[in-house]
Amino acid sequence: MEENLQTEIDILRKVDHPHIIGLIDIYDTSKKLYLVMELVTGGELFDSIVDRGSYSEADAAKVIRETLTAIKYLHDLGIVHRDLKPENLLYSTKDPVEQVIKIADFGLAKIVGDDSVMTTTCGTPGYVAPEVLMNKGYDKAVDLWSIGVILYILLCGFPPFYSENTPQLFDQIMRGDYDFPSPYWDHISESGKDLVKRLLVVDPRKRLNVEETLAHPWVKGETANKDAIPDIVDTMKRFNAKRKLKQGILGVMAMNQMKRLADSLGKK
Helix, strand or coil, X not given: CCHHHHHHHHHHHHCCCCCECCEEEEEECCCCEEEEECCCCCEEHHHHHHHHCCCEHHHHHHHHHHHHHHHHHHHHCCEECCCCCHHHEEECCCCCCCCCEEECCCCCCEECXXXXXXXXXXXXXHHCCHHHHCCCCECCHHHHHHHHHHHXXXXXXXXXXXXXXXXXXXXXXXXXXXXXXXXXXXXXXXXXXXXHHHHCXXXXXXXXXXXXXXXXXXXXXXXXXXCECCCHHHHHHHHHHHHHHCCCHHHHHHHHHHHHHHHHHHCC
């Protein structure tokens, strides 16, 4: 069996959390392996937001809080997801009252020790942490960087790092080159911006860890604005359409470029 698939199965067998999609059963035939997963019907995070029609910081805080509780659970078990992105955050149901976030896709996840350093270049280009690209080794902090990117998009509708040119995108990430452009960020609370700044920190040693992020007043819902974010749904709709268009072969090409960049930096 492929090593990544075996690792994913081992992890899914090990975890049991309300915000992680569950493995129900496994059927192994002579030709194929079937994983029976928990049924979730709410769709991807961003699709659900677009369908909803209106959205607030308080809604975003709930998403981040639920995701973080699952990440803390994983990190406490020594598991690093390594590929957190909107496509891997699913809603349990379409009912806005009942729905909760479920983390999916553990294909790149890894079980590590407390002080273990990973070196494999992996992830999704727009969400990958700078230390992965720099090829200097990395740890659990990569998941918090990805949370920071997702949070940024949740608050304005587009990503903090973007370029049609993949090497330029990676350069932006490694320099932490982003801002809060007007008018998209004019209505966002200072507390929300503060959390973004504390997560999108290039030096992983200075980045908030999962416990610190959960303790942030914005995540706790104490400072998140409850008013609908102006134009967020329309902005996110445009980003979401562009994101889906570029999935597939372009993602594979970007991953290959990411590995070449890390290899070249490692030789310097």
